[in-house]
Amino acid sequence: MKQIIRMTALALALLLLCAGCGRGSSAPTGAGTAPVGPSEPIVLHILENDTAKAEGYLDALIAAFNEAYAGKGIQAVDANMDEYTDLALNGPYGYGPDVLYQANDQLMKYAEDRHILPLAIEELDCYESTPEAAWDAFRLSVDGSVYFCGVPVNIQEPMLFYREDMMPENWQAEWDDDQNGTADFFENWCDLYAYSASIRESDPARYGFMASLNNLYLASPFMLSYGSYIFGEKDGAVDPSDVGFSAGNAVNGLSALRQFAALMNEGCIDDTITLNRYEKLADGSYFCTVSTPDTYSLFVGNLANHYMGEGMGEDEARARAEANLKMIELPAKMPADGDLSQDSAGAQWVDTVVMGGVNGYGISSYTKHREACMEFVDFATGYEMIQTRVEMLGIAPTRQDVAQVSGDTADMIFDSLASGRICLMPSVKAVDQIWTPTQTVMGDVAKDPFRAAQGEPQKYGTTEALQAALETIDKNVYDAIHTLAG
Amino acid sequence: MKWKRFADFILTHAVLIVVCLIFFFPILWLVLASFSRTGSIYDLSGFFPKAFSLSGYQTLFTDTQMYDYPNWLKNTLFVAVLSSLLGTILVILTAYTISRFQFRTRKVLMKSTLVLSMFPSFMGMTAVYLLMVNFGLINQLWSLVLIYASGAPMGYLVQKGYFDSISSSVFEAARLDGASNFTIFRKIALPLSKPIIVYTALTQFAWPWSDFILPNLLLKNKDLWTVAVGLMHLDETQFTRFAAGSIFIAVPIVILYFCLSGFLVTGVTAGAAKE
Numbered sequence: 001m002k003q004i005i006r007m008t009a010l011a012l013a014l015l016l017l018c019a020g021c022g023r024g025s026s027a028p029t030g031a032g033t034a035p036v037g038p039s040e041p042i043v044l045h046i047l048e049n050d051t052a053k054a055e056g057y058l059d060a061l062i063a064a065f066n067e068a069y070a071g072k073g074i075q076a077v078d079a080n081m082d083e084y085t086d087l088a089l090n091g092p093y094g095y096g097p098d099v100l101y102q103a104n105d106q107l108m109k110y111a112e113d114r115h116i117l118p119l120a121i122e123e124l125d126c127y128e129s130t131p132e133a134a135w136d137a138f139r140l141s142v143d144g145s146v147y148f149c150g151v152p153v154n155i156q157e158p159m160l161f162y163r164e165d166m167m168p169e170n171w172q173a174e175w176d177d178d179q180n181g182t183a184d185f186f187e188n189w190c191d192l193y194a195y196s197a198s199i200r201e202s203d204p205a206r207y208g209f210m211a212s213l214n215n216l217y218l219a220s221p222f223m224l225s226y227g228s229y230i231f232g233e234k235d236g237a238v239d240p241s242d243v244g245f246s247a248g249n250a251v252n253g254l255s256a257l258r259q260f261a262a263l264m265n266e267g268c269i270d271d272t273i274t275l276n277r278y279e280k281l282a283d284g285s286y287f288c289t290v291s292t293p294d295t296y297s298l299f300v301g302n303l304a305n306h307y308m309g310e311g312m313g314e315d316e317a318r319a320r321a322e323a324n325l326k327m328i329e330l331p332a333k334m335p336a337d338g339d340l341s342q343d344s345a346g347a348q349w350v351d352t353v354v355m356g357g358v359n360g361y362g363i364s365s366y367t368k369h370r371e372a373c374m375e376f377v378d379f380a381t382g383y384e385m386i387q388t389r390v391e392m393l394g395i396a397p398t399r400q401d402v403a404q405v406s407g408d409t410a411d412m413i414f415d416s417l418a419s420g421r422i423c424l425m426p427s428v429k430a431v432d433q434i435w436t437p438t439q440t441v442m443g444d445v446a447k448d449p450f451r452a453a454q455g456e457p458q459k460y461g462t463t464e465a466l467q468a469a470l471e472t473i474d475k476n477v478y479d480a481i482h483t484l485a486g
Numbered sequence: 487m488k489w490k491r492f493a494d495f496i497l498t499h500a501v502l503i504v505v506c507l508i509f510f511f512p513i514l515w516l517v518l519a520s521f522s523r524t525g526s527i528y529d530l531s532g533f534f535p536k537a538f539s540l541s542g543y544q545t546l547f548t549d550t551q552m553y554d555y556p557n558w559l560k561n562t563l564f565v566a567v568l569s570s571l572l573g574t575i576l577v578i579l580t581a582y583t584i585s586r587f588q589f590r591t592r593k594v595l596m597k598s599t600l601v602l603s604m605f606p607s608f609m610g611m612t613a614v615y616l617l618m619v620n621f622g623l624i625n626q627l628w629s630l631v632l633i634y635a636s637g638a639p640m641g642y643l644v645q646k647g648y649f650d651s652i653s654s655s656v657f658e659a660a661r662l663d664g665a666s667n668f669t670i671f672r673k674i675a676l677p678l679s680k681p682i683i684v685y686t687a688l689t690q691f692a693w694p695w696s697d698f699i700l701p702n703l704l705l706k707n708k709d710l711w712t713v714a715v716g717l718m719h720l721d722e723t724q725f726t727r728f729a730a731g732s733i734f735i736a737v738p739i740v741i742l743y744f745c746l747s748g749f750l751v752t753g754v755t756a757g758a759a760k761e
Contacts, residue, residue: 050721053551053552054551054552080708080709081706081707081708082708082719085706090706093619093624095624095625095706275527275528275722276526276527276528278526278723279526279528280528302526302723305524305525306524309523309524309537
């Protein structure tokens, strides 16, 4: 009898354990969702970025889609995952999203490994109104055939953020030589350098332009404005075997980077300024800094907090912060010889080139509902939703019909893209390998002005040393792509 | 002589105070940072924030749209409590068996577990992930409980040492009175082992409570995240929230410690048997 009771108890315990571990709510959350019955709606798991979620755009998008498709048996839900969840890791096992929103380099990295689907873009509503340059960010060439693996939504480039109340009082007289109503230090890098130097002279605790100079994206003007490039082209496709950071007069840009570092603090060597820029701009320690348009709300929030700390009410602080914080493009002209200390009046210029990216939607290869995903992407990139996205998130849309009515930032970025002042991140997997080698060398060059204070000799005092550093980047990127990555 | 004792007293206390300050300062810094008004790690005047407020703690529990800390806390509690219960039972049973019973593979088992426990747990993460995928246990809090509990008996040596220290005459006396193995374990071994059971429960609770690698690997959905995973995913501008979350996560451990510390007494076995 005792044996029977024991065996029954054991069986019950095992049963309970199995019940606890059953699939239940843990069934694959996204692309691997089991087939649904005829009466059940198709559920699409949508992965958006955190900003869209925090500002309520994702909720608005999902609500609008679900309302529009209520009768068609398709339902969208938040994938509820980390915004940088790894589709390559989770997708094959059925735990990735069905539709994901990412930057072009990320989406195309997945595309090369077949983790996202090529799309019939001609069927989309946004096809005609999106410029070719934006589509090209999602173009994949395989064996002579061209595929498009993403649908552009918005375009990004590093922007200059500054506090208007920290402009010099007499800037129209002192800092607007051409009297065009724009301060010279927002038009060329020599005057930005000069104004930054004057701020340091008047108060050593305050700084002018501040940026993490080891960050290729944010400090791209120094790396890409002098004839250098990331990857070359071969037969109309990106050629990762041709790495061109040292091409042209790139050494002038690196020299300018080293020069500007001397006006910053040691935070420019690493990510310190990227992390503290919101707070330091708000408290007036920095006059201006560089960031992407999607961080605008963070700058405003920090500045509003600063005002509230001074005793201002929340609404008033917010309104004042929004009025005071300005976001513009980086100065358009760099000195041709890379010498920032020269008088801008007699300088020869080259156009500033910055690195940019196109964010868009991709569809997971592991989804079981391709057509429904396509319906969702078509809806999310339609005029109304992009218009809503612009209003809620302040993005620069790639849909030109929306850009025409959405304001200056989009126009500005489109003009720069058309004129070649934005170098889009190459849409190949190899782009993953450019960040570390450039970060290492740029950080080391930015450290040079601070070496003397530490009793170390400077490493990059000559053009030859800077050129060698650039060639080291090329070699390390090449090795990372072709040797180390197998 | 008095001089020597006084100098010894001063020196000992000076060293202790310095060591305490070294250990206490980072905690103090984190506590003060959790009260920073701006939320930024860079809003510091020297070491400490310029302005203080409770907003870090307030947003931790009220602003749950992006970072649902109460839910993370609930998930962590579920995993830690069940892992602690199951793990403690398994460890105590393993240790008691190895300590009290002689069987053919006993030595082999002991040596094997000793060698296996020397490998870091993260070595098997890829295998664990693939196993969990095949068992359909990804995105399941239960999967964590099973892994923590099933891995716990590998660390049975401390508990075995404790059972070894209990006089065998107590068990022999019970055996002479006709008690079965289970009765001896239940009525003799367990009451004498309260300190080691409490110690085991605390350690089995603390590990899942603060682990990051395993939950990060197995839990894909944000609403299943544990506190450690959630805090690691906070935005770079949310330092005050991170600090407040880190401070608050210590609260259950401290409460548990104070509740159970009464059981952590030694000498329970003293006088239990007449030699």
